Amino acid sequence: MSYADRARELFSTTQILPSILSADFARLGEQVATVMDAGARVIHIDVMDGAFVPPITIGPLVVEAIADQVHEAGGVLDVHLMIENPDRQIDAFAKAGADAITFHIEAAPHAHRVIGQIREAGLLAGIVLNPGTAVDAIAAVAPQVDLALCMSVNPGWGGQKFIPESVEKLKRIRELLPEGAALEVDGGVDERTAPLVAGAGASLLVAGSAIFGKPDPAAAFKAIAAAAGA
Numbered sequence: 001m002s003y004a005d006r007a008r009e010l011f012s013t014t015q016i017l018p019s020i021l022s023a024d025f026a027r028l029g030e031q032v033a034t035v036m037d038a039g040a041r042v043i044h045i046d047v048m049d050g051a052f053v054p055p056i057t058i059g060p061l062v063v064e065a066i067a068d069q070v071h072e073a074g075g076v077l078d079v080h081l082m083i084e085n086p087d088r089q090i091d092a093f094a095k096a097g098a099d100a101i102t103f104h105i106e107a108a109p110h111a112h113r114v115i116g117q118i119r120e121a122g123l124l125a126g127i128v129l130n131p132g133t134a135v136d137a138i139a140a141v142a143p144q145v146d147l148a149l150c151m152s153v154n155p156g157w158g159g160q161k162f163i164p165e166s167v168e169k170l171k172r173i174r175e176l177l178p179e180g181a182a183l184e185v186d187g188g189v190d191e192r193t194a195p196l197v198a199g200a201g202a203s204l205l206v207a208g209s210a211i212f213g214k215p216d217p218a219a220a221f222k223a224i225a226a227a228a229g230a
Contacts (some may be wrong), residue, residue, distance in 0.1 A: 007076040007099040007124050010041050011147060011182040011204060014230040016194075016221060017044040017078055019186070019208035020066075021057060022159070031212060032066055033073075038218035039225065041075045044186070044206045047093075049083035052107050053156035060089075060096035067097025076100065078204075080128065080186065082155050083107065087114050094121035102126035102149045102184070106133060111141045126184070130155060131163050135172045142176040147204065152197070153187030159209040162188025167200045174201035194228035205230075 001009075018035040020028065020043060032043060045063055050056040063077060070077055076099035083089060086103035087110075093101060101118050105127055108114050118125035126147035127138050131154055138148060150173055152166035166185065174183050184204035185197045194205055207224050214220040224230075 002122070003071060003076055003099045004122055004124055006074075007042075007078075008146065010076060011100070011124070012180070014198065014203045014228055015042045015205070016040060016211075016225045016228060016230055017042045017184075017204055017206045018211045018217070018221060019044040019046055019206050020062075020212075021046040022208035022212040024212070028062075028066065029069060031217065032069060034218050035211065035221050036070070036073045036075055038221045040221055042078050042204065043070050043075060044208075045077060045079045045098075046208075047079060047081050047083060047089075048156065052084045052104065053082045055156055060092045063093060063096035063098055071097070078102070078184075080149065081107075087117055090114070090117050090121055094118075094123055098123060100124035100126060100147065102128045102147065104128045104130065105137050105141070106130055112144065115141060115144050126182075129173075131166065131169075135169060135176065138173070139176055142173075142181075143178050145177070145181055147182040147184055148173050148177055149184040149186055149204075150202070151187055152185050152189070152193075155187075159213065160188055162190075162193045167196050170197060170200035170202050189224065191223050191227045194224050198228045
């Protein structure tokens with residue numbers, strides 16, 4: 001089974017995706033191992049360029065650093081590009097070990113082409129939309145994607161509060177997606193909000209500070225998973 005096939009199989013079930021944006025980078029391998037030992041099988045990687053969003057985070061080198069660890073443990077890497085000109089970075093992240101790449105509709109006027117580029121690299125392709133972006137913005141590309149990611153906070157920083165209107169937005173996105181495509185949500189996901197977004201049709205729930213910001217990340221992961229029915 002290829003890693004993309006493994007990702008597709010995992011994405012067909014409810015998964016909690018620990019976001020390493022909130023991890024302790026001095027102990028990154030250890031922290032990844034902790035959540036994977038607790039049951040995580042999809043590790044989420046937030047890539048920010050200082051232009052599309054103000055912060056600058058990580059690049060292909062960090063993906064490469066944990067790819068073997070994650071793959072050998074039976075997991076996959078979900079890379080979320082919060083960057084301008086995402087087409088320029090697809091190949092680098094694919095070579096580094098990404099298994100799925102999502103990019104923002106707001107940053108890609110030629111979204112169909114970027115989806116094709118991701119697929120040509122052998123990865124699952126997904127589209128992302130910000131809280132202020134109407135669902136209709138992805139209507140033209142929704143039939144072509146493997147997943148769609150709804151931001152339930154404004155992108156850029158971890159630890160933000162969940163935007164309540166995201167629940168209804170998730171329902172509308174779910175209606176646009178083809179059968180078999182996954183619906184992902186990112187921002188403010190914790191034990192309280194996990195049941196809400198799962199009930200709205202999301203099966204991939206990204207959680208960063210709600211996991212790595214806790215004294216016991218493994219216990220926090222398991223609590224969110226239980227709340228979401230994962």
